[in-house]
Amino acid sequence: MHSITNKKVRTTLTAKDWEREALEMIAGKGISALAVEPLAKRMGITKGSFYWHFTNRDALLKQALLRWEKHDARNLNTALGAIAEPRERLISFFRRITQERLTHDVFSSLCAAADHVLVEPILERVAKRRINHVATAYEDLGFEPQKAQHRARMAYSVYLGFLQLQRQQQTPSITSQEFEAYVEHTIATLVPS
Amino acid sequence: MHSITNKKVRTTLTAKDWEREALEMIAGKGISALAVEPLAKRMGITKGSFYWHFTNRDALLKQALLRWEKHDARNLNTALGAIAEPRERLISFFRRITQERLTHDVFSSLCAAADHVLVEPILERVAKRRINHVATAYEDLGFEPQKAQHRARMAYSVYLGFLQLQRQQQTPSITSQEFEAYVEHTIATLVPS
DNA sequence: GATTTTCCATACGCCAGAGTATGGAAAATC
């Protein structure tokens, strides 16, 4: 009944498989490209399967987004929450821009569809979570709560703006030293030494 | 032959009229909603007219985008280039975020479609133009060219991030004093006194 | 081993939007 989670062996698909593939699709082509027939083709299967696992397209989207959000929240707490030194915590937050390809590509695609009914609440929660995370780091650095909140929102804006520029290819090559210099500059002006 | 540019009188439409309406549509519903039949309906007319003025949908989009870009470039030079004091020039740049509804709504919609083939080059040129504008302001403030460029890119990122947050309704009400405090904070950290 | 349940293939109907074809009215031109 339950599928064997082996590779190579063609086994029956689960809803989780569809959600994973959906996120891949979103990361690559954006949420508007998340169509069930093309998705099925990518998985070497037909629609028939999909509509057995999900009631409709939005159901898949909803589930996939929730899965992504959980992953992101967990990510924030483990990878970043563990760092004690607040300055390091902030820097690591910005460094993460270049890590975790899939997760960030999905996020970038979601930002591009911020007005979508199913996407908006996700982005809202994620933003609140992340900004608060950064804000506490600033508080640990001695900022008063209000200032910390402002600075955090601003830092997060820089992050969002960076993603935007990345999508328009206005960002210097990610490996170049020019990019490194830029990152150094923004860190220097955003987190006080 | 040429239509009378009077109001009230139902006159024949021009390509310019279509472009204007297209920009309104883009500002309101995004570029993916720029469909010719709905657009025609909004103008109280039918497709037949459209395909007389344009060869296809992309032709309209292209023209509308070019028109918008020109307006934006002109806007940058007149409204902002006139300000002598560099600090004021920068501040005014950020203030403009809340001005010029239509122009900015269009820009916001374009950012959401940054990966579109026709949109990307526009955003690229506009970004380069705006960032350079800000960079020279920073240079006038005494920044060395490299630092000025970095700071400008960062400032522009803040602007883009703000637009993003605005699209996800994560921005405090535009009229509230909380918002004013936030703006003051970002200005304070972005432009040195 | 017969039956039920799980999972998927195939074949449909439906709809929105793109683009085409054609005709016709009104205005401009002669």
Next chain:
DNA sequence: GATTTTCCATACTCTGGCGTATGGAAAATC
């Protein structure tokens, strides 16, 4: 005032994606 151009309406076709209906094979259950 006859003719040509402009500009638009109407009526199609075509495509892609959504969702449904139904049948069938394989696996699980009895």
